Amino acid sequence: MIVVTLHCGYDKPFESSLPEDIKIDLEKKGATVVTSSHALSGIERSISEKHSGIYPVLLIGDTLKLFGQGMKVVAEIAVMASDAGCLSGKDIVSIGGTNDGADTAVILKPAHQNNFFHMRIREIICKPRKF
Numbered sequence: 620m621i622v623v624t625l626h627c628g629y630d631k632p633f634e635s636s637l638p639e640d641i642k643i644d645l646e647k648k649g650a651t652v653v654t655s656s657h658a659l660s661g662i663e664r665s666i667s668e669k670h671s672g673i674y675p676v677l678l679i680g681d682t683l684k685l686f687g688q689g690m691k692v693v694a695e696i697a698v699m700a701s702d703a704g705c706l707s708g709k710d711i712v713s714i715g716g717t718n719d720g721a722d723t724a725v726i727l728k729p730a731h732q733n734n735f736f737h738m739r740i741r742e743i744i745c746k747p748r749k750f
Contacts, residue, residue: 689723
């Protein structure tokens with residue numbers, strides 16, 4: 620299991636949003652914890668290579684949100700875990716949601732930020748009907 624958290628400073632400058640005791644507990648149970656910047660605000664390079672200088676990162680995020688906030692999150696955390704070196708490139712189950720909890724699960728082929736458009740959402744396991 621790989622747990623992907625918000626980057627340090629997201630809530631308070633220079634502080635982790637994941638309490639250290641929870642991180643230690645997760646790691647003791649065998650989870651890998653990745654703390655990283657949001658992938659969908661840093662993929663300009665991938666977009667500029669594919670679309671000749673257009674930088675619609677927010678457009679990508681908003682388009683994924685047409686399926687619910689969780690759909691953006693499942694794609695984003697897969698990129699973050701890929702860039703952290705935690706994935707092999709094989710299909711994974713990615714689970715995401717909102718501050719209220721996980722509500723979306725997909726099977727996807729992950730990709731790094733610089734190859735974002737190689738990601739493939741293979742199956743939508745579940746997503747909220749109302750969001």
